[in-house]
Amino acid sequence: MERKTTVEEWISTHPSSTPDGSWMTMMSRVATFHHKHSFSSEDNHGHDMGYRIALTVEELGELSAAITKGKPHSEAAEELADLLILILGHSLAMKVDLESEFHKKMDKIMLRKARRGNLGIRVTEYESED
DSSP: OOOOOSHHHHHTSOOOSSOOSOHHHHHHHHHHHHHHTTTTSTTTTTTOHHHHHHHHHHHHHHHHHHHHTTOOHHHHHHHHHHHHHHHHHHHHHHTOOHHHHHHHHHHHHTTSOOEEOSSSEEOSSOOOOO
16 A cells, blocks of 8 residues: 655545544645645745754744743643644655654664663664763
8 A cells, every 4th residue: 555645645535624543644734734834846845855844943942941931831832733743744755654754763772771861761783972
């Protein structure tokens, strides 16, 4: 089965407008948003990864500020949703099957040992300098 990766492929799915726990719903809603605003147009730069990464850094800063400045949980949750929407959009811009990549990565990291660093637990491939 060929998996969807492009805006055009995803907008052919008719998503629910209410939370239903479906990857299909989330991706098709983000694709519909990309299509509505013609993000793939060179004039709009919406699929330019340099621009998208800059937007991601901006949104991450907003999440950080919401948490570190003690803003209401609802504001931090909204900023987290902004980041998720951007990440899902990154997969459209890059034509990546993010769901498959997610599961491949989870399978890989589940085999790693956790290590305690100076700031807490890390589960990553690195060698300690000790």
